Structure formats: C-alpha cells, structure tokens
Amino acid sequence: KGAIYVYLSVDRFSQWLESRLIFPEGFAAILGPEMELMAYSPDYEINPSLLSIAKKNGYRDVEAFMQHVITEKSGRLYLVPDSSIDYGYVTYEQLKLDGWNVAVILSDESFLKNSKFVYTNLIRIGILGLVLLFFVFFCVITRITRPLSELADSTNKIAEGDFDVQLPLNESKDEVGRLTHSMQSMINELKIYFEKVIEKERLEGELRVAKDIQKSIVPANYPAFQQLGSVDIYGRIQPANEVGGDFFDYFLYKERYLIFAIGDVSGQGIPAALLMAVARTLFRANVSNANPGEMITAINKELCLGNESNMFVTLFIGVLDSQTGILNYSNAGHNYPMLKKEDNSICELKQTHGIPLGMLDTLTYHSDKIQMNPGDTLVAYTDGVSESRKSESQFLGIEGIKEFMKNLFFECNSFDIVNRLIEKAEQYSSDYKKYVDDITVLSVRYLGENMLTMEIKSNIEEIRKVQKKLFEFCSKQKIEKDIILKVNLAVEELLMNIITYAYNGDETQSIFIQLISDEKELKVSIKDTGPPFEITKHIKTNAMVTPGDIQIGGWGIFLVNEIMDKIEYTEDIGNCNIITLFKKIEKL
Numbered sequence: 111k112g113a114i115y116v117y118l119s120v121d122r123f124s125q126w127l128e129s130r131l132i133f134p135e136g137f138a139a140i141l142g143p144e145m146e147l148m149a150y151s152p153d154y155e156i157n158p159s160l161l162s163i164a165k166k167n168g169y170r171d172v173e174a175f176m177q178h179v180i181t182e183k184s185g186r187l188y189l190v191p192d193s194s195i196d197y198g199y200v201t202y203e204q205l206k207l208d209g210w211n212v213a214v215i216l217s218d219e220s221f222l223k224n225s226k227f228v229y230t231n232l233i234r235i236g237i238l239g240l241v242l243l244f245f246v247f248f249c250v251i252t253r254i255t256r257p258l259s260e261l262a263d264s265t266n267k268i269a270e271g272d273f274d275v276q277l278p279l280n281e282s283k284d285e286v287g288r289l290t291h292s293m294q295s296m297i298n299e300l301k302i303y304f305e306k307v308i309e310k311e312r313l314e315g316e317l318r319v320a321k322d323i324q325k326s327i328v329p330a331n332y333p334a335f336q337q338l339g340s341v342d343i344y345g346r347i348q349p350a351n352e353v354g355g356d357f358f359d360y361f362l363y364k365e366r367y368l369i370f371a372i373g374d375v376s377g378q379g380i381p382a383a384l385l386m387a388v389a390r391t392l393f394r395a396n397v398s399n400a401n402p403g404e405m406i407t408a409i410n411k412e413l414c415l416g417n418e419s420n421m422f423v424t425l426f427i428g429v430l431d432s433q434t435g436i437l438n439y440s441n442a443g444h445n446y447p448m449l450k451k452e453d454n455s456i457c458e459l460k461q462t463h464g465i466p467l468g469m470l471d472t473l474t475y476h477s478d479k480i481q482m483n484p485g486d487t488l489v490a491y492t493d494g495v496s497e498s499r500k501s502e503s504q505f506l507g508i509e510g511i512k513e514f515m516k517n518l519f520f521e522c523n524s525f526d527i528v529n530r531l532i533e534k535a536e537q538y539s540s541d542y543k544k545y546v547d548d549i550t551v552l553s554v555r556y557l558g559e560n561m562l563t564m565e566i567k568s569n570i571e572e573i574r575k576v577q578k579k580l581f582e583f584c585s586k587q588k589i590e591k592d593i594i595l596k597v598n599l600a601v602e603e604l605l606m607n608i609i610t611y612a613y614n615g616d617e618t619q620s621i622f623i624q625l626i627s628d629e630k631e632l633k634v635s636i637k638d639t640g641p642p643f644e645i646t647k648h649i650k651t652n653a654m655v656t657p658g659d660i661q662i663g664g665w666g667i668f669l670v671n672e673i674m675d676k677i678e679y680t681e682d683i684g685n686c687n688i689i690t691l692f693k694k695i696e697k698l
Contacts, residue, residue, distance in 0.1 A: 124149045127212075137216075141202075143209030145176045179211055268297060324349075324383055327390060329360055332525050340432045340559055341368050344524035345552035348494075348532050354548035355382025356492045357390050366432055367400050372552045373425040374444065374492040376466075381421065389413065389423050389467070402427040402440035403463060403477035410442070410464075414471035422466040426490055428554070430482065435556050437488070440477040442467050445493055446508075450515045452485030452626070458508075459488075484558030484626060489515060489527060494547035498539040506538045523563065524553035560587055560627040568609045568619040573602055576623060587627045589695050597632060597693055600673045603666035604636055604689060612640025612687070627695070634691040645689055646679045 127138045127149060139150035184203045202213035325347075332344050345358040355375030363369050371393050375382040389409065396408040405427055413423060424444040430437045439447075439459065443466035446458040464475045482488070491511070498506040514534055518527060528551045535549055557563070562583045566572035577598050584594040605621065613619045622637040649671045671677060676692035 138212070138214045140205070141179065141211040141213055145179065148210070179213070180209075265293070268300070324354075324387070327387065328358060333523075334360070335362050335368065337365075338362075338368075338432045340557050340561075341430060342524045342555040342557060343368065343370060343553065344528050345370075345372070345550070346528050346532060348536070348549040350378060350494070350548050354378055355386050356494065356548040356550035357386045358490075358550055358552045359390050359393055360552075361394070363397060363400050363429075368430040368432055368554070369397065369400060369402075369427070370430070370552065370554060371425060371427045372444065372490045372492065372550060373423050374548070374550070375423050376421050378548065381419065385413075385421050385423065385468075389425065393425075393427070400429050400438075401477065402429050402438055403475045406440050406442050406464070406467065406475040407473070410467040410473060410475070411471050413468035417468050420469075422468040424466045428488070428490075430554065430556065433559075435482040435484070435486075435558055436479060437482050437556075438477050438479050440475050442475060445491060445496060447488055447490035448511060448515055449480070449482075450487045450489070450518065452483055454516065456512050456515050482556040484556060484561040486556050487515075487518075487524075487527065488554045488556075489531070490552045490554075491531070492548060492550040494549035495531065495535045495551060497547060498535040498549075500538060500541065506535060510534075510538070524555050527551075527553040527555075562623075562625040564623050566605075566621050566623070567617055568613040568615070568621060569617045570606070570609060572621075573605050576601060576605065580625065583625055584627070584632070587632075587695075589627070589632065593632070593693060593695055596673045597634065597691070600670045600691055601634060601636070603670050604691075607666050608636070608638045608640065612638050612643065630694060632693045632695050634693075635688060636691075637686055637688045639686050642681055643687055644679050644681070645687075646677060649677065 127140070137150070140148040142148045179202055200213060200215050202211050204211050328347060329345065334343055335341060343360055345360070347354065347356050347358065349356070355377060356373070357375075358370070358372040360368060360370035373386070373389055373393075375385045375389065392409045392412050393405070396405045396412075398404050398408070406425060409425070423442075425442045426439065426444040426447060428437055428439040428447075439461075440463045441459070441461060442464050443462065446460050446462075448456055448458055450456050459478075459480070461478045463477065464473050489511075496505065496507055496511060511531070514531060518530075522530075531551050532549055562579065564576065564579060566576060580598055580601060581594055584597070601623070608621055609615065619639065624635040626633045626635075645667060648667055670691070673693075674691045675694050678690040678692070680688045680690070
C-alpha cells in the first residue's frame, strides 16, 4: 500500500549525545538491534560496530556484553582490559524503539577523575565542618561554663567569709540558673546563721566572763582560817549552766566568829546569777552584831526593793563561835542542813524562821542556837543535791544524803565531804540530766581546841611528823609528859606495823590519824586501807606470853596493849582498818 521513509541526521544524534555526556573523555552511543552504532560520540569511522570500538580500546568479553544488552533492558557491566590500560565501566538503557539501546563507556581514569576532586572537596568540607563544629561547641561550652566559673569565683569569696558578694545575674531557667538561685538563697541563710553564731559566741564569751566573776566572788582557798585551828570549812558550786543562782560565802568576824551562808536564787542563768551577786553583797554588808536573824531581816528588806521580777532567795546563815562551838543560825526557806555528830549520829536542823527572801519586806526573822562538839560536822546544800534523780520519780532525797553522811570516814575533812557529795549527786543523775539543777554544798567541821586530824604517806620519815604534832597537841592539852611519851611509842609501833606489813613499803598509800582529848581521856584513831587485820584477836597479855610464842611484828602489838588502857578495832566502809587507842589522862 505504501511506505514512509524518514531520514534523520546522524550528526544531530551524535551532537545530542555529546551534549548529554558529563564526562568529556567518555564514549556514548545509540545501539541498533544488531549492536551497530547508530549514533556515537566522539567521531569514529562511519557505522563502526561496538565490537570494533571495544577492540580498539583493548577491552575483552565484549560479546558477552552485547548478548547481555540484547537480553536485558538495562544494566551496568565491568569490562576487563587486555593490557595495562584502565578498566572500563559500561552502563546502558533500552530505548522505546524496539531493539535500540543507549550505552556509555568510561575508563577508570575518566570515571575517577572527578571523584578525586570530590574527595578533596569533601576533605575540605570536613575540615571546615570540624572547625565550625569546634566553634559551635566552644560557644556553647563557654555559654555554659562562664556562669559556672563566675559562680565558682563567688563561692571562693563566700568560703573566705565574704557573704556580701554579688552572684552573676542569671535569669535563665536552666540548671545553671537554678543553681545560681539556690546559691543566693544559701548565702542569705548563711548570713543569718553566721550572725546568730557570732551573737552566740559573744553571749558565750560574756557568760564565761560572768562565770569567772561568779567563781571569784565565792571563797575558793582551802584550808581557810588556819590561824583558828578549831574550824574546817569548804564550799563548792557546780552550776547547771555557765552561771547559776546558787551561792555560798563565809568570813571571819572579830577573829573569833565564823560567819557562813548558803543560798539558792529562784531560776537559772544570768538573771539568777545577778540576784545571787546582789544577795552575796548584802550578806557581807549586813554583819551588824553577828546575829543571823537580824542579818536575814536586813537582807530581805533590801531584796524586796524594786523586785518587779518577783524572784526570791532561800538563805541559811550560821555564826559559829570558834572557841565555844556554839552555833547561832537562821533559815529563810532553805533546805535543812544536816549535822553529823562525833558519835556518828545524824540530825537535821529543822527550824525554819521565815519564808524565802524578796517576797515580803515586813517580816522579822529570828534565830536558834545549838552546841557543836569537837568532831561534829554541819553539811548545808541546795536542792540540786536532794533533787538529783535517776528517773522522773526517783530522787536522791534526804535519805540518800543521810546515808552518804553515815558512811563518811572519820578522817574526812570538809574538802573531801563537799567533793564526794557533789560527785554522788552527779553520778546519781548521770543517766537523767533533763532536770539537772545547780548543785552547791558547804561543809563546816568543828574541831575545837581538843581535836587534831592529820594524813601521812606510808613512809617511815612521816612518823616523825606525827610524833611532833602529837607532842605539841598533848602539851597544849596540858597532858603529863610521861603519858605523852607512852602514847607516842604506841602510835609509832602501830604506824611501823602498817607501813611494813599492811602496805609492804608502798609509799603511795595514806594513813589517817585523829586525836581527841577531854578532861579524863585521850583517844587516838588510826586508819589504813590495807588488808583487813583485826588487831584485837592478836593481843596477848603477860600471862599468855612465853619465849618464842610471839611472831615477828607481834611484839609491837604486845607493847601497845601494855601501854594503852584499851584497844578497839572496827572495819569501816571499803574494808578499811580503824584502830582506836584509849589512854586515861590527868591534866596538869
């Protein structure tokens, strides 16, 4: 019926292929159904075949490639060279014309030429990216660390004590902002806290000064009034706080009368300490005629003036005649003092002569009188002693104090009595210190002119001191010299036995001696803390003694028994040995 022929210029196809080829060194072609080159770039001889092009460029296995193109619509192949030329890469795609394909062949050099450029650029871009990344990190880290660094500098200043330092402003709500806010709150709290600490230290310093002042206004020297020789007095305050309201005082009036007082101010702390100082001053200022009732009456009137705080003072005042042993006393609402007599009996001075001071200025206080004998001991105390407690309802109480005084050794002086009683009260309440009060104890022993006590170490040289004092005491009592020599010999023998056998030469041990004289008898008591030894069981009379019958040390006991009129032995608290010697005397 007819045919239509269309003539297309191969050159136009070739130019179009060349314009589309991005690698100038490559080869592109349109392949016909028989793999003939219908158009190609660059220029080759007219109608060359793909096989001739491959052979010209030294590639093998082109037939396999051509067969692959015929059977597959598209793909990529790798052409192996015959010699040392570069490898070749082929990519092809089927056109819409049946059996026609477009293919591109590139050598390694052509294909990788731009990849080196790309690789170089990628390295440059990577380096630039790292630099930019470092810069970004630096900016971010600086933004984070600068506030922290400024905060650290401020913290160092705070550590040095500068609480007025200004923290860096940071209004952000991130972690650094919250930390800054917390630090500012902490600084404000620290300023308040340290202001309180400084104020507390200032108050504590003032309290320490007040404590020293309080200690300085009460007597502290022991022994006191050694010129008398007939009285032994000592007192001590153990405040519950730095300062307290308890007080005691004593002084000598007209070189004969010992005036002493013990009091307790209501409350504790500085107010009580101030009133205590006032009461002590008034006590010294109102001696008048050494009448304790009149003294308390005058002190009460002074304390009632301007007492708007309604504080009060319990007070006990005693006046002891050092020559006669007569004690005048007046009690204004204070705890009853206890009197331990030389025969070990105990009684309370239960007379109360009025209410505590500072409450009613119209009161008149009276006084009472007792006779103290040589060896009698008066112990006055505040309620901090009797109210020491083990529990809410278990107190040391009056009976506990009486029990303590019953167990006192005969050689205990006022210093020992005071310290031991305070120690007992503190130990009693050691597990229950919630209600601990000020503790004050005052002890007054009347020795009289016919009593002597002494303590020596377990040393033979000390015996001479005892003999000297014994001779002076007996001479002062106008005892016959012959009796003095016999008593001295008996005492020497007993002391030698104690040092040699009871203590085995241990010179750190102590021996206590007490002498009491009346018109008819001299009594000598010797106490040691060695092993129990009941001397009366080892005494033998002349009728019982035969040669060789008495062991070493027994001759001394035999001699003492012959010299003295009577020997008694008692085992005191703590397994202590007390030997008492009696000798009838006739004074000159």
